[in-house]
Amino acid sequence: MAEIEVPGPDPDWQPAVQMPYYTGKNPAYQYSVWEHCVPLFQLIGGLVLPVQSVARRLRLQVERSWDGLDELDVVLFRLKGFSFAISKHDGDPRGISDLWLTQPHERADDALDTLLQxxxxxQDAIAFRSDAHKAPTQPDRAE
Incomplete structure (x- = not known):
């Protein structure tokens, strides 16, 4: 069977990932796998660590993705009964990586402590701890 050639984009269509979305003539809006999944995740903290360092230690492959904010590095993995994601946006002025549970868990503090161990x-690698039911807390740091 012969392959059918699809016509190229109309000249007045903006890229499907260009903001502001739905304001141009392109009828499509592309979103990333990360953008699709992250609303389901539970943010449990921020780490003063690059994603690459954690990935290197655990022999994980860093994935490069993007979302409506920026490009980012992310790793998703299971560790001792917890399912994690660690992400870092390129343009995040905080300079930290976000730590997520990809499956909500009642023992978020235990998950974070397990990862660090x-x-x-x-504990000095923790920028903040977060719980879906409480405001984020900053760790006590000796000055």
Missing amino acids: VIGIG
Whole structure:
């Protein structure tokens, strides 16, 4: 069977990932896998660590993605009964990586502590802890 050639885009269509969405003539709006999944995740904290360092320690592959905000690095993995994602947007002025549980869990603090223990670093790597039911907290740091 012969392959059918699809015509190219109309000249007045903007890229499907260009903001502001739905304001141009392109009828499509593209979103990333990350953008699709992250609303289901539970943010449990921020880490003063690059995604690449954690990935290297655990021998994970860093995925490059993007969303409506920016390009980002992300790893998704399971560790000792917890399902994690660690992400970092290129343009995030905080300079931290967000730590997520990809399946909500009642023991979010235990999950964060388990990750730190396995990667061999201390509590000083925590920029903040978060719970879906409480406001984020900053760790006590000795000045």
